[in-house]
Amino acid sequence: MKERILEETERLFWKYGVRSVTMEEIAKQLGISKKTIYQHFTDKEQILYEVLQDKIGKHQSEMACAVVETTNPVEEIMNVLNMMHKNADQISPNLLIDIKRYYPQAFVLFRKFKEEHIMRSILENIKKGVDQGLYRADINPDILARLRVEQIELAFDNDIFPTDQYTMHDIQYELMHHFIRGMLTDKGFTIYNQYVHLKNEFNLPLYEKK
Amino acid sequence: MKERILEETERLFWKYGVRSVTMEEIAKQLGISKKTIYQHFTDKEQILYEVLQDKIGKHQSEMACAVVETTNPVEEIMNVLNMMHKNADQISPNLLIDIKRYYPQAFVLFRKFKEEHIMRSILENIKKGVDQGLYRADINPDILARLRVEQIELAFDNDIFPTDQYTMHDIQYELMHHFIRGMLTDKGFTIYNQYVHLKNEFNLPLYEKK
Numbered sequence: 001m002k003e004r005i006l007e008e009t010e011r012l013f014w015k016y017g018v019r020s021v022t023m024e025e026i027a028k029q030l031g032i033s034k035k036t037i038y039q040h041f042t043d044k045e046q047i048l049y050e051v052l053q054d055k056i057g058k059h060q061s062e063m064a065c066a067v068v069e070t071t072n073p074v075e076e077i078m079n080v081l082n083m084m085h086k087n088a089d090q091i092s093p094n095l096l097i098d099i100k101r102y103y104p105q106a107f108v109l110f111r112k113f114k115e116e117h118i119m120r121s122i123l124e125n126i127k128k129g130v131d132q133g134l135y136r137a138d139i140n141p142d143i144l145a146r147l148r149v150e151q152i153e154l155a156f157d158n159d160i161f162p163t164d165q166y167t168m169h170d171i172q173y174e175l176m177h178h179f180i181r182g183m184l185t186d187k188g189f190t191i192y193n194q195y196v197h198l199k200n201e202f203n204l205p206l207y208e209k210k
Numbered sequence: 211m212k213e214r215i216l217e218e219t220e221r222l223f224w225k226y227g228v229r230s231v232t233m234e235e236i237a238k239q240l241g242i243s244k245k246t247i248y249q250h251f252t253d254k255e256q257i258l259y260e261v262l263q264d265k266i267g268k269h270q271s272e273m274a275c276a277v278v279e280t281t282n283p284v285e286e287i288m289n290v291l292n293m294m295h296k297n298a299d300q301i302s303p304n305l306l307i308d309i310k311r312y313y314p315q316a317f318v319l320f321r322k323f324k325e326e327h328i329m330r331s332i333l334e335n336i337k338k339g340v341d342q343g344l345y346r347a348d349i350n351p352d353i354l355a356r357l358r359v360e361q362i363e364l365a366f367d368n369d370i371f372p373t374d375q376y377t378m379h380d381i382q383y384e385l386m387h388h389f390i391r392g393m394l395t396d397k398g399f400t401i402y403n404q405y406v407h408l409k410n411e412f413n414l415p416l417y418e419k420k
Contacts (some may be wrong), residue, residue, distance in 0.1 A: 074396060139384070139388070140380065143371070143385070144384065146371065147388070151357070160356060161353070166352075170231035171353055173286065174349070174350045174353040174354065178349070178354060178357070178389075179388075179391075183388070183391075184385075184391075
């Protein structure tokens with residue numbers, strides 16, 4: 001039952017954010033009583049906390065695969081972007097805003113994930129890119145990794161990118177391509193262009209192209 | 211007297227932030243009594259407000275000159291970067307943090323300046339760059355202008371870029387060059403490289419090179 005509650009709540013949170021989803025709504029969607037939910041969770045924040053823990057775990061595995069299967073850091077970023085696209089349309093822009101404003105414990109979890117896991121992945125990608133001569137040797141990896149991490153939060157900020165003007169897909173696509181292009185050397189551009197052209201010509205997700 | 215108070219307070223705010231500068235300190239530095247200051251201003255926030263108004267006015271004129279004197283949008287960004295370098299070392303990182311947290315009226319002034327003036331300048335620069343074939347035609351000018359505006363605030367955020375690890379100069383340099391490179395076409399790179407090489411070879415501020 002706990003698993004079912006987590007699954008359904010995740011679906012509702014991702015679609016509508018956290019604030020507007022009530023315990024009544026979750027119970028109704030599952031065809032169970034609120035009492036049953038409270039047997040497994042003390043409150044909505046606890047469900048959110050466990051949903052996020054679970055999601056972060058899955059995301060780390062997905063990212064790890066995206067990295068293992070790639071032949072170079074440019075492809076790695078392209079794969080991550082594709083992964084984000086697969087997920088972005090399902091995520092309500094309210095989700096991160098709600099968490100940031102009203103659910104401090106869950107936000108700590110997200111922050112920790114951002115600081116430790118995302119930051120480290122990006123930093124490794126940048127260092128690899130510089131080592132392989134695909135990214136400029138004169139960049140400051142720490143500053144750019146920090147910039148990229150903050151861009152992820154910016155994209156979810158409704159004041160900065162109002163949801164009635166931009167889709168999450170457009171923002172992520174624009175920021176990610178701009179981010180990688182800003183680092184590329186001539187050699188890096190040669191490789192980057194292969195992915196971009198492949199995508200444009202065949203309109204295929206890049207991770208299927210090998 | 212009002213002018214002298216504004217000048218001296220600006221110097222102190224820029225060097226130490228707003229919170230740690232007291233009315234006593236301002237009076238002491240000018241060799242006047244606090245009473246004299248209160249004849250011209252109701253409180254510290256009012257001085258801050260007028261200092262900012264004045265500074266923003268000057269900055270707009272400087273920016274306007276930087277744009278008029280340039281031959282292309284790439285040079286324009288390089289000039290703005292140089293202007294920022296001239297000023298950045300004089301600015302305490304506490305300044306914007308203090309304003310954001312404790313002086314809501316002054317922050318509204320900064321926000322308005324950011325939203326109206328900076329945003330518009332960047333957007334015009336991007337559109338010009340695309341028209342002249344120096345920036346890619348496939349970028350989304352609104353999203354990238356918004357990104358650049360937010361980078362200015364990011365650079366001042368002590369939680370994101372701790373002042374014991376980075377200088378304002380390093381952060382601005384890194385973010386600005388990364389930002390412009392992310393937009394450049396091959397033709398744009400040819401022009402951009404001229405400025406970067408000139409700077410590296412002669413170690414001269416770019417705005418003196420013509």
